[in-house]
Amino acid sequence: MTDKLMTEADVVGELQSGMTIGIGGWGSRRKPMSLVRAILRSDLSDLTLVTFGGPDAGLLLAAKKVRRLVFGFVSLDSIALEPHYRAARQAGAVEVTELDEGMLQWGLYAAACRLPFLPTRVGLGSDLLRFNTDLRTVRSPYGDGEELVAVPALRLDAALVHLNRADARGNAQYLGPDPYFDDLYCMAADRAYVSCERVIPTAELTAAAPVQTLRIQRWMVHGVVEAPHGAHFTSCDPDYGRDESFQREYAKAATDPTAWAAFTDRYLSLDEAGYQAAVAARAGVAA
Amino acid sequence: MTGDASRAEVCVVACAEAWRGDGEILASPIGLIPMIAARLARATFAPDLLLSDGEAMLGAGTWAIGEAPPVIEGWLPYRMVFDVLYSGRRHVMMGPSQIDRNGNMNISAIGSYERPSVALLGVRGAPGNTVNHPTSYWVPRHGTRSFVSTVDMVSGIGYDRAAAAGAAASRYHELRVVVSNLGVFDFATPDHRMRLRSVHPGVTVDEVRVATGFELVVDGEAPTTRLPTAEELELIRTIIDPRDTRSAEVPG
Numbered sequence: 001m002t003d004k005l006m007t008e009a010d011v012v013g014e015l016q017s018g019m020t021i022g023i024g025g026w027g028s029r030r031k032p033m034s035l036v037r038a039i040l041r042s043d044l045s046d047l048t049l050v051t052f053g054g055p056d057a058g059l060l061l062a063a064k065k066v067r068r069l070v071f072g073f074v075s076l077d078s079i080a081l082e083p084h085y086r087a088a089r090q091a092g093a094v095e096v097t098e099l100d101e102g103m104l105q106w107g108l109y110a111a112a113c114r115l116p117f118l119p120t121r122v123g124l125g126s127d128l129l130r131f132n133t134d135l136r137t138v139r140s141p142y143g144d145g146e147e148l149v150a151v152p153a154l155r156l157d158a159a160l161v162h163l164n165r166a167d168a169r170g171n172a173q174y175l176g177p178d179p180y181f182d183d184l185y186c187m188a189a190d191r192a193y194v195s196c197e198r199v200i201p202t203a204e205l206t207a208a209a210p211v212q213t214l215r216i217q218r219w220m221v222h223g224v225v226e227a228p229h230g231a232h233f234t235s236c237d238p239d240y241g242r243d244e245s246f247q248r249e250y251a252k253a254a255t256d257p258t259a260w261a262a263f264t265d266r267y268l269s270l271d272e273a274g275y276q277a278a279v280a281a282r283a284g285v286a287a
Numbered sequence: 288m289t290g291d292a293s294r295a296e297v298c299v300v301a302c303a304e305a306w307r308g309d310g311e312i313l314a315s316p317i318g319l320i321p322m323i324a325a326r327l328a329r330a331t332f333a334p335d336l337l338l339s340d341g342e343a344m345l346g347a348g349t350w351a352i353g354e355a356p357p358v359i360e361g362w363l364p365y366r367m368v369f370d371v372l373y374s375g376r377r378h379v380m381m382g383p384s385q386i387d388r389n390g391n392m393n394i395s396a397i398g399s400y401e402r403p404s405v406a407l408l409g410v411r412g413a414p415g416n417t418v419n420h421p422t423s424y425w426v427p428r429h430g431t432r433s434f435v436s437t438v439d440m441v442s443g444i445g446y447d448r449a450a451a452a453g454a455a456a457s458r459y460h461e462l463r464v465v466v467s468n469l470g471v472f473d474f475a476t477p478d479h480r481m482r483l484r485s486v487h488p489g490v491t492v493d494e495v496r497v498a499t500g501f502e503l504v505v506d507g508e509a510p511t512t513r514l515p516t517a518e519e520l521e522l523i524r525t526i527i528d529p530r531d532t533r534s535a536e537v538p539g
Contacts, residue, residue, distance in 0.1 A: 073409035089406035122415035125452035
């Protein structure tokens with residue numbers, strides 16, 4: 001029985017500058033934020049980030065950890081535009097591979113299937129083909145002869161996802177309404193790391209929830225991190241919703257360098273326990 | 288017929304009309320007015336539409352903006368939206384930041400792509416939507432910054448791009464209708480250039496022309512967009528948008 005339990009620091013210790021890293025979740029939903037925060041505290045740099053982007057992209061861009069962003073959108077959901085993403089794009093500070101959301105899924109699935117590409121109509125005629133100069137089309141070998149976009153596999157060096165529950169071996173479970181694309185990220189990656197709200201014995205995984213919630217299987221997973229509130233401030237239903245008040249504070253601070261320095265000082269310069277304590281203290285003041 | 292409908296209510300009904308006759312498909316409204324509109328369409332003349340709660344559920348019945356559907360009839364996580372999209376059984380209404388006479392639209396970046404003056408959301412699903420199933424658009428502020436001669440980044444493709452990209456792109460491409468706060472537009476012209484279908488009550492054709500950054504096709508006298516029926520107004524005002532969030536998006 002392989003116990004794969006590790007800490008955020010252990011995960012970051014297995015990553016290297018220049019790697020291609022996929023981050024699960026969607027927008028400002030169930031993002032592995034404690035792992036993102038650990039990357040912020042590290043000396044990792046020049047990352048290629050693959051994401052249905054939310055504050056994971058914003059924070060890593062603000063910390064200048066990202067050389068290239070592979071994305072379909074970056075949004076905070078309840079706040080449509082991510083301020084750090086906007087700033088980075090408008091400064092020309094990050095290389096981008098912009099894809100349709102469906103192409104991003106296809107690229108992860110191609111990587112998961114160990115295929116070089118998957119064909120699709122998606123992207124035909126659009127400026128995605130103009131700006132992504134390495135995107136190619138492929139002609140159907142069958143009678144229709146259709147010319148389609150060949151979405152290249154998005155092979156990841158590492159995937160980071162956050163689930164509600166997991167066991168120590170890497171079987172992991174989502175309890176909210178949407179699995180997002182987390183299993184695809186794990187299968188597309190050489191090494192997948194699952195953080196979760198609680199690590200529980202295997203038998204308990206199906207005690208209170210149907211087996212279909214076990215979307216992540218241990219063969220996909222290299223490491224498991226127990227990270228209570230690890231998705232904060234993004235949502236992790238049903239354990240907790242998005243911290244809208246904190247997200248507003250984040251987004252407001254992100255538009256002003258002085259405010260952002262103060263935000264960094266107050267929340268991001270601390271270790272994960274310090275971060276969670278600062279968040280709890282903030283909530284206490286608010287209540 | 289009701290003469291006291293607000294502009295927002297006229298726009299809701301004009302957007303709802305986009306889904307008339309669509310049958311049993313997924314209606315995907317992006318934004319407030321389209322969302323009210325899709326719920327209105329299903330509650331009245333398009334009862335077979337499927338509607339999501341904006342998260343991962345398909346809801347039955349009619350429910351208010353900001354609330355949850357009374358009955359869940361299905362599960363639609365994000366990945367399944369793509370399955371429906373590829374099947375063609377979907378009609379989306381998106382909100383372009385820029386749109387041109389051929390129906391090309393942009394939600395990615397304004398200005399140069401490498402260093403945009405305004406970075407927007409990103410293309411999201413626009414490239415895939417437009418080559419897989421009917422797509423309509425809603426523009427709350429019709430002006431020369433939204434109705435432009437050339438869009439800066441073609442995210443959703445128009446008729447010229449679909450034709451140029453070949454059969455795989457044009458096979459399922461269909462831009463149904465564009466609704467703005469001034470009027471209703473379609474592409475029912477021989478070369479698929481945008482045509483003024485109707486002006487909203489109180490709007491003149493000249494106003495629309497001046498607010499449009501390209502030459503619109505206008506066939507003779509443009510008719511006036513229909514007013515909401517009494518039943519539609521009742522549904523909008525008491526069931527779907529009782530808190531009147533619509534008038535903040537479209538004043539007047």
